[in-house]
Amino acid sequence: MNILLIGANGYLGPHVVRELAPHHRLRITDIHPAPPEIRRQFPDHEYFDLDVTSQEQVMQGSAGMDAIVNLSVVRRDPELAFRVNSQGCYHIMRAAVEHGIRRVVNSGPHFTVTGPSYEQFDFGIHPDVPPQPGTGLYPITKSLGHEVCRVFAEHHDVYVQDLLLNSLRDDADLKAGAGGVPFVVTWSDAAQAVRLALEIDLERLPSKCEAFFIFGDLPQQKFLNNEAKRILGFEPKGNVALLWKRPGVPEG
Amino acid sequence: MKRRTFLQQAGVLLAGPAATAAAAEQKPQESGGPPTSRRPVVLLTSPESDLSRALAAALGEQFHIRTADGPLFRDETGRLDRMLGGVNAVVHVAQPAAAETGAELLDQRTRGTYDLLTVAVAKGVELFVYLGSLDVMGGYDPSFQVAEDWRPVPTSDIGQLSHYMAECVCREFARERKLRAIVLRLGAITQEAAARGHSGDVPRVDQADAVQAVRLALEAHFTRQGAGLQAWNVLHVAADVPDGRFPVTRARRVLGYRPQSAFPE
Numbered sequence: 001m002n003i004l005l006i007g008a009n010g011y012l013g014p015h016v017v018r019e020l021a022p023h024h025r026l027r028i029t030d031i032h033p034a035p036p037e038i039r040r041q042f043p044d045h046e047y048f049d050l051d052v053t054s055q056e057q058v059m060q061g062s063a064g065m066d067a068i069v070n071l072s073v074v075r076r077d078p079e080l081a082f083r084v085n086s087q088g089c090y091h092i093m094r095a096a097v098e099h100g101i102r103r104v105v106n107s108g109p110h111f112t113v114t115g116p117s118y119e120q121f122d123f124g125i126h127p128d129v130p131p132q133p134g135t136g137l138y139p140i141t142k143s144l145g146h147e148v149c150r151v152f153a154e155h156h157d158v159y160v161q162d163l164l165l166n167s168l169r170d171d172a173d174l175k176a177g178a179g180g181v182p183f184v185v186t187w188s189d190a191a192q193a194v195r196l197a198l199e200i201d202l203e204r205l206p207s208k209c210e211a212f213f214i215f216g217d218l219p220q221q222k223f224l225n226n227e228a229k230r231i232l233g234f235e236p237k238g239n240v241a242l243l244w245k246r247p248g249v250p251e252g
Numbered sequence: 253m254k255r256r257t258f259l260q261q262a263g264v265l266l267a268g269p270a271a272t273a274a275a276a277e278q279k280p281q282e283s284g285g286p287p288t289s290r291r292p293v294v295l296l297t298s299p300e301s302d303l304s305r306a307l308a309a310a311l312g313e314q315f316h317i318r319t320a321d322g323p324l325f326r327d328e329t330g331r332l333d334r335m336l337g338g339v340n341a342v343v344h345v346a347q348p349a350a351a352e353t354g355a356e357l358l359d360q361r362t363r364g365t366y367d368l369l370t371v372a373v374a375k376g377v378e379l380f381v382y383l384g385s386l387d388v389m390g391g392y393d394p395s396f397q398v399a400e401d402w403r404p405v406p407t408s409d410i411g412q413l414s415h416y417m418a419e420c421v422c423r424e425f426a427r428e429r430k431l432r433a434i435v436l437r438l439g440a441i442t443q444e445a446a447a448r449g450h451s452g453d454v455p456r457v458d459q460a461d462a463v464q465a466v467r468l469a470l471e472a473h474f475t476r477q478g479a480g481l482q483a484w485n486v487l488h489v490a491a492d493v494p495d496g497r498f499p500v501t502r503a504r505r506v507l508g509y510r511p512q513s514a515f516p517e
Binding site: 055078079082083086087090091093094097115117131132133134135137140143144147148151152154155156 | 354366369405407410421424425428
């Protein structure tokens with residue numbers, strides 16, 4: 001499969017490249033250059049600059065692709081957050097429609113749909129709820145991007161999977177008692193989810209716009225990742241539950 | 253019950269000392285004579301649009317009208333802060349003149365609305381009226397009568413999509429009870445005489461009736477102590493067509509909206 005990766009040179013991108021490179025032909029793009037070790041390790045893939053805020057660049061970069069993976073994100077800049085997180089999705093979806101690309105994998109934080117009004121009150125939260133991102137810049141701009149994707153999917157022959165992540169960790173950082181946000185996934189498991197979203201038969205998706213919570217198996221039951229497991233076949237390997245184990249207490 | 257008490261009970265934050273202090277700041281273009289303590293200050297956006305001009309002319313006796321030119325983005329100059337200092341309500345007409353591309357329209361309706369709301373909240377603005385479009389409800393089968401509690405179904409057309417996204421932005425501010433938001437989803441604005449004989453799928457509303465709805469929304473908040481209003485309000489504003497696609501029942505009930513012009517669908 002020919003895959004356009006947008007925002008591929010951030011934190012998650014290189015993990016996704018490692019996961020996908022053996023199986024697919026990648027067009028690895030970002031406004032930042034790819035890490036040298038990635039270029040050395042995967043010299044047979046395409047690399048070039050692409051700014052998701054430019055409709056023209058996204059349109060050109062999408063030519064000849066079978067799927068688009070959007071990993072771009074801006075969290076704090078009040079202008080760029082809109083241009084990247086919201087308008088960027090508009091540019092991507094227009095390009096997908098123009099080029100007949102039926103598969104788009106988007107990404108964002110879990111509060112794209114389940115903001116403070118869910119997180120501060122509820123348990124057993126799943127991603128198929130009416131979006132309530134709240135008024136924070138990062139959540140609301142990502143949520144608007146999600147809505148753009150949903151509207152395009154409803155009106156065009158495009159399937160969107162929005163992978164919602166939050167706290168990403170290295171396996172080495174998973175230490176007993178460290179705690180954290182109960183929405184943790186390892187980088188490699190997150191990359192696995194991207195691969196699964198690219199490989200699933202589109203006709204098996206329950207709808208043309210699906211959101212999945214991507215995190216490892218956690219004890220809190222605050223959020224649920226069962227749909228990612230059931231539909232995508234997501235099998236997180238990282239022992240993220242360890243973060244909430246009592247230090248020094250043996251398993252069992 | 254005093255308005256302040258009512259709104260506090262309703263969970264809508266009110267203008268506080270910040271708004272009083274901000275009132276002393278430099279003000280942009282104003283009309284309707286000098287502000288008095290009895291006349292709420294209303295900021296109108298898109299002053300170059302026909303609708304905004306009609307609103308300024310019609311509301312000037314009851315409200316102190318201030319107009320907001322240009323893109324409504326926060327910047328280092330603090331222009332939006334000055335514009336909103338001392339303002340009690342914003343009527344966001346959201347018809348940006350400078351938007352030349354779809355992406356610009358999207359940016360102005362999403363980021364512009366977000367920035368306007370963000371600064372409005374900081375300045376203690378109580379009421380935000382967004383003038384949206386009934387187009388976002390046009391996707392339902394024409395055999396249905398579509399009310400405000402139906403899900404918006406915009407197409408990917410940038411005009412519809414950007415209005416819908418602006419509504420989403422307003423809704424989150426209302427959900428957090430940062431101010432009261434009223435979305436008036438307007439039919440296609442038209443002049444009655446010009447529209448006679450016209451037929452089409454788009455529900456229409458005479459400009460005078462659209463102005464009436466905005467005036468009633470402001471009055472409901474400022475002179476009727478918010479009676480019938482919530483923190484988040486969506487109202488359809490169109491001609492009152494018997495058995496039409498978009499009944500104005502809720503606007504009639506909540507605001508007392510009485511459209512004077514009728515366009516057969």
